Amino acid sequence: MLLQMQAAAGAPPLESMEPVVLRKAFSEQSKMTAAPPAEMSRVEERQIPGDETDIPVRIYRPITDSEGLLPVLVFYHGGGWVICDLDTHDDVCRSLAAEGECIVVSVDYRLAPEHRYPAAVDDAWAALLWVAENSTSIGADSERIAVGGDSAGGNLAAVVTNMARNQGGPELAAQLLIYPVVDIARMDRDSHLKFGNDYGLTLSGMEWFRDLYLGPDQDAKDPHVSPIYAGEFSGLPPTIVMTAEADVLCDEGEAYAQDLINAGVxxxxxxxxGMVHGFVSMAGIIDVGMQARKDAGAALKKFFA
Incomplete structure (x- = not known):
């Protein structure tokens, strides 16, 4: 259905559009594909301190019988580090908060090409540290923190998870990686070739996102860019990996999952x-998208327990 909608709309290739135009287009598309928003006990907008500028966050508290501190998921939205924002992923965060029975802190990190790497990583890390240091102020339990994200947001979640392990904290209960980008140095895996055209996110589109994010002088094999090259995966927290069969990123997500398994994670x-990239964000038109949100919430609850 989604691919038929895109074809009927005559959507141009991502790489043919200016980022500011693409952002507006995806903002409108997200409204058409979003699921009905789950009701929350409270939704709060805040500005938290970053290294160079304040970072907008949106904090979701689910309706729950618990009056104590809740676990918390720090969430990074997808969009190739170039597009999307708090609003495009609002219904996703509401679902994760409701299904995971946890607070969700959605992070509006700086986007490329206006702010190239490492701006997004810096903001993602600063947000995690802020949540760990200020957990009680948002009603969260500092001993039950997870990170997560979809696509490029999954990349940021994987990167900060490795950073937390390497720097001795914050200790994480889990990481949630939804069709994550974990290897932008290599674009020749089977799924890149098999699903690189006509399945939503294309190979050329992924290369365009990569180039806007990195610029000409960065190393795509830097573990803070492509976490699959971290080299050491032992000591990472329990990890939830979700991949879509007909997704250009499928094979790298599966390879990352296997690397972690091999390391004892x-x-x-x-x-x-049968799912394509982005299906979790399209739960309003793809039933499996909502099921995946429920699956993610159930897994988070287990690791938060």
Whole structure:
């Protein structure tokens, strides 16, 4: 259905559009594909301190019988580090808060090309540190923190998870990686070739995002860019990996899951048959998208327990 909609709309290739125009287009598309928003106990907008500028965040508290501190998921939205924002992923965050029975802190990190790497990583890390240091002020339990994200947001979640392990904290209960970007140095895996055209996110589109994010002088194999090159994966927290069968990023997500398994990390990997990149954000028109949100929430609850 989604691919038919895109074809009927005559959508031009991503790489043919200016980022500011593409952002507006995706903002409108997200409204058409979003699920009905789950009701929250409270939604709060804040500005938190970053290294160079304040970072907008949106904090979701679910409706729950608990009056104590809740676990918290720090969430980074997808969009190739170039597009999307708090609003495009609002319904996703509401679902994760409701299904995971946790607070969700959605992070509006700086976007490329106006702010190239490492701006997004810096903001993602600053947000995690802020949540860890200010957890009680938002009603969260500092001993039950997870990070997560979809696509480029999954990349940021994987990167800050490795950073937390390497720097001795914050200790994380889990990481949630939804069709994550973990290797932008290599674009020749089977899924890149098999699903690189006509399945939503294209190979050329992914290369365009990469180039806007990195610029000409950065190393795509830097583990803070492509976490699959971290080299050491032991000691990482329980990891939830979700991949889509007909997704250009499918194989790298599966490879990352296997690398973590080989290192002794507890990994729960689910591959969603027939799904394309971005399906979790399209739960308003793709039923499996909502099921994946429920799956993610159930896994988070287990690791938060």
């Amino acid at each position: 507890h990994v729960e990997h689910t591959s969603y048959d």
